[in-house]
Amino acid sequence: MVHALSAENPAPDAALPMAATIGDNPVRLWGMTSAERLRRQCVRNGVKEVRAWDGQDHGSSQLLLRTDWVFDEVLVRDLMRRPGTILVDARNREPVAAHVSAADAAAAASMLNNSRVVPDELAGRLRVLVPDDLSSSYNHALRKREAPFLLRLTPEALPRIEQRMFAGSYKGVTDIVTKYVWPLPARHVTKACAVAGMTPNMVTGIGAILMLLALWLFWQGHYLPGLAAGWIMTFLDTVDGKLARVTLTSSKWxxxxxxxxxxxxxxxxxxxxxxxxxxxGFDMPGGMALALTVIWVGYVSQRLQEGYFIKVFKIDMHTWRPFDSFFRLITARRNPNLIILTLATLLGRPDIGMVVVLAWIVLCFGVHMAQIVQAHQAARKGPIQSYLSA
Structure with a gap:
C-alpha cells in the first residue's frame, strides 16, 4: 500500500514531490485511517493535494509512502527533502517509502507494493536509508532525544503503536506532574477524545472554563473545590497538546x-x-502587598530569565545540562506550586502553603540567575549546546 503526494511550493532543499495513494489500510490510528494520517502529515509539510496513485508520473518527482506502516512525522518531512532516496526499516531492510524522480516512479511504486527488498536496479542509483540515517534523534520542539519511529501497522500491533506515538508526543523536559503522573490517564482520555471527534481547541476551551472556576473558588477561600478544578484543568492542558500532536490537528490559533x-x-x-x-479564616503572613510583589515580580522575572537565556545562548535554559532538566521538574511553575498548596491545604494551613510558594519563587529566581551566570562563563570558551543534542 503506497501513498504519493503532490504540492506546489518548493521544499527548502528541493521542489516538493507530487503524491498519490495505492491501496488503503483499514486499521484506524487515533480514530483516523492510515491514509488520512499520511495526508495530514504531508499537508503540514507543504503538500497541497493527496491523490490516488494512477500509475502516471505526471512529469514530476514522487513521494511514495506505504499505508501499512506508521511514520514519525520527521521521517516524512526529511524524506520529502531528500530526492533520490528509498527508506527501509532497520530490522529487515524492507522498503517502506521512496522519494524518486518521475522516471523511477513506476518502478518504485511496484517495489513498495510487491517487494520485500530493494531491487538492485534501484539500489544502484538511489540512496537506501534506515530511519536513523534519514532523521536526527533530537527533537528540539519537544526537548528530548528519541529515535524516530517506523512501525508496521496491524490490528494486533495497534495498542503498542498508539502507546509509542503518544509517548513520542510528550515533551522530554517538563514538570514532575506532567512527566510522571499524567501520561497513563492522559493517553486513555486522548484516545477517547480522538475517537469522539473532539478537537484540541474543544479540550482547551473546557480547560479555560475550569481555570476561571478555580480562580473564583480560590478568591472565595474555597480551596479544596478550587484545587479540584485546577488539577483537572492542568490535566486537560496535557490532553489538548497530545491530542493535537497524535491527530496532527495543531493550528496557529x-x-x-x-x-x-x-x-x-x-x-x-x-x-x-x-x-x-x-x-x-486566615491572614496572609507578611501582608498582601509583599505577597503580590513576590507573585508578580517573581513570575515575570522567571519568564524573562528563560527568554533571555534563549535569546543569548540559542537554547532552552532547561535543556543545557542534566541539572537544568532536573530543576525544570520542580521549579516554581504552576504544577509544582499546586503540589505545595494542595499538601498545605490538606494539612489545614493554606496560608502556610502560600508562604512556602512565595519562598520557592524567590529561591528559584536565584537558581535561574546562577544558571545564566554559569552559561555566560561557559560561553567564553565557545557556544554552549544542549546535552540532549550532543
Whole structure:
C-alpha cells in the first residue's frame, strides 16, 4: 500500500514531490485511517493535494509512502527533502517509502507494493536509508532525544503503536506532574477524545472554563473545590497538546489559545489564593502587598530569565545540562506550586502553603540567575549546546 503526494511550493532543499495513494489500510490510528494520517502529515509539510496513485508520473518527482506502516512525522518531512532516496526499516531492510524522480516512479511504486527488498536496479542509483540515517534523534520542539519511529501497522500491533506515538508526543523536559503522573490517564482520555471527534481547541476551551472556576473558588477561600478544578484543568492542558500532536490537528490559533492561557493564568491563581485567605479564616503572613510583589515580580522575572537565556545562548535554559532538566521538574511553575498548596491545604494551613510558594519563587529566581551566570562563563570558551543534542 503506497501513498504519493503532490504540492506546489518548493521544499527548502528541493521542489516538493507530487503524491498519490495505492491501496488503503483499514486499521484506524487515533480514530483516523492510515491514509488520512499520511495526508495530514504531508499537508503540514507543504503538500497541497493527496491523490490516488494512477500509475502516471505526471512529469514530476514522487513521494511514495506505504499505508501499512506508521511514520514519525520527521521521517516524512526529511524524506520529502531528500530526492533520490528509498527508506527501509532497520530490522529487515524492507522498503517502506521512496522519494524518486518521475522516471523511477513506476518502478518504485511496484517495489513498495510487491517487494520485500530493494531491487538492485534501484539500489544502484538511489540512496537506501534506515530511519536513523534519514532523521536526527533530537527533537528540539519537544526537548528530548528519541529515535524516530517506523512501525508496521496491524490490528494486533495497534495498542503498542498508539502507546509509542503518544509517548513520542510528550515533551522530554517538563514538570514532575506532567512527566510522571499524567501520561497513563492522559493517553486513555486522548484516545477517547480522538475517537469522539473532539478537537484540541474543544479540550482547551473546557480547560479555560475550569481555570476561571478555580480562580473564583480560590478568591472565595474555597480551596479544596478550587484545587479540584485546577488539577483537572492542568490535566486537560496535557490532553489538548497530545491530542493535537497524535491527530496532527495543531493550528496557529490553537497554539495561541493554549499557550496564551498557560502564560497568563498562574499569577492570577496565586493572587486569588492570597486574597481568599480571610474568607477561609486566615491572614496572609507578611501582608498582601509583599505577597503580590513576590507573585508578580517573581513570575515575570522567571519568564524573562528563560527568554533571555534563549535569546543569548540559542537554547532552552532547561535543556543545557542534566541539572537544568532536573530543576525544570520542580521549579516554581504552576504544577509544582499546586503540589505545595494542595499538601498545605490538606494539612489545614493554606496560608502556610502560600508562604512556602512565595519562598520557592524567590529561591528559584536565584537558581535561574546562577544558571545564566554559569552559561555566560561557559560561553567564553565557545557556544554552549544542549546535552540532549550532543
Amino acid at each position: 490553537g497554539n495561541i489559545f493554549d499557550h496564551g492561557i498557560d502564560l497568563v493564568h498562574p499569577p492570577f491563581w496565586w493572587w486569588a489564593w492570597a486574597a481568599g485567605l480571610p474568607a477561609a
